[in-house]
Amino acid sequence: MPLTFFNTYSRRKEEFKPLEPGHVRMYTCGPTVYAPAHIGNFRAYMFEDLLRRYLLYKGYKVTQVMNLTDIDDKTIRDSKARGIPLREHTKPFKEAFFRDLERLNIQRAEYYPAATEHIPEMVSLVKKLLDSGHAYKSSDAIYFKIKSFPKYGALSHMKLDELKDGARVNSDEYEKDTASDFALWKFWTPDDGDVFWETELGKGRPGWHIECSAMSMKYLGESFDIHTGGIDNMFPHHENEIAQSEAATGKPFSKYWLHCEHLMVEGKKMAKSEGNYFTVQDLVDKGENLSAVRYLLLSTYYRQQLNFTFDGLIAAKNAITRLRDFRDAIESGVGTETNPEIESIAKKAAEKFETALDDDLNISPALAAVYDFVREANAAREKNGLSIADAEILKQTLKRFDSVLGVIYVKEQALDSDIEKLIELRQAARKSKNFAESDRIRDQLLAMGIILEDTPQGVRWKRKL
RNA sequence: GGCGGCUUAGCCAAGGGGUAAGGCGGAGGUCUGCAAAACCUCUAUUCUCCGGUUCGAAUCCGGAAGCCGCCUCCA
Structure with a gap:
């Protein structure tokens, strides 16, 4: 079975074929660095890690880009309130983000571009859109003209006239032709304080959407393979990215769009007011094990809402313990007398594991394959023992599974x-x-x-x- | 108002016309020092509810209820 992904764009599962055989170029939406990322954010990064790890497992070369959004209303507001420069304000949040990635055993992407480092790329993209008539200058900003891009709405399957005006932004406040036009470049206002760039477009700062278009195309080319993010980013963010990128280049932007569902905590939407809002550090402070957190975030199919609970964390801990006990039990074999069942058990498990993940990263049957593997191998081991070669087969198989899961072979502290x-x-x-x-x-x-x-x-x- | 998703055992969670994967928990057993740990075995006649289609429905269709999203800078 070939690798397939549910493409949000077509709303169906499609066979995955990278533009360049053997090489996957993907853009994974990263954090806005105005606060420490919470476990809901990390659910998305965990899904992206699963995607990355499985592509590597399949033998692809992967070039992954994850943006760091360090210019937005919140980072500007907070840095101004603290009276410090924007970069100084966002620096600790960037560092915390990387520390959390490491603690959750999330693999590093190849590039982590920050918006503040890519102003020239954004300016040139906006200029292109102005020159081609897809953008227009208003008194407060340069806007993208949605009517100039007939395909608008193709990703989210929303028609412009169905959108309810003014759900969050009072459209009258802005001087744009159509309420749904979005800002590419915002001209400076006193609220922005010292956050501005003097450019050919005028004094101001980029809009949110343009950053992802400019940075993805810089590192991955005008057309690339996969773009991911939380389901809430599908509209308007990703829709706008497609519009501005394809309008500028005339080429298809990302070929596959993968969106992960949200995380709930104890059955409720995570919110500070509910008292169920957790960062990675909060969980560490509560004494939770981060391998268990990783397992819990990873173990539900990404297109399914995930209910994060503390009972679930206990179950995850116990499940990991079982896997690690097995890891230790097969550490070494004895002699050369081969156990006749081992090879086929390992082979069958690997096939099941891959068939599951090939099907849009469906992790549940993949985990079932791992546990079947553990149980069957344990039973065979108790019955006929393990030769040195048998142990090696089991170990290689388990290690290969763990190259995707990342919870079994982990560095452990030595004993005091x-x-x-x-x-x-x-x-x-x-x-x-x-x-x-x-x-x-x-x-x-x-x-x-x-x-x-x-x-x-x-x-x-x-x-x- | 428009668009989308979900509801499977005590809990988590796959499957998606042919008779319910897996994990946690629980119960038995093996081993052991009576233990602990580990390992093995068992653990849903039934899939939110009501109709319909079918030889056959958890799966398809219609309806109801509950929950969760998106609808212009939220992962």
């Missing part, structure tokens, strides 16, 4: 020397059959987050998640 000492003490107590003492030490270690496992090969330890 005092914990090692306690483990030795317990072993001594067990040897002398002083079980009361050995159990006491085991409980003590458990309280410190260390779980001991007595096996025929000796004692093993692991951290409680």
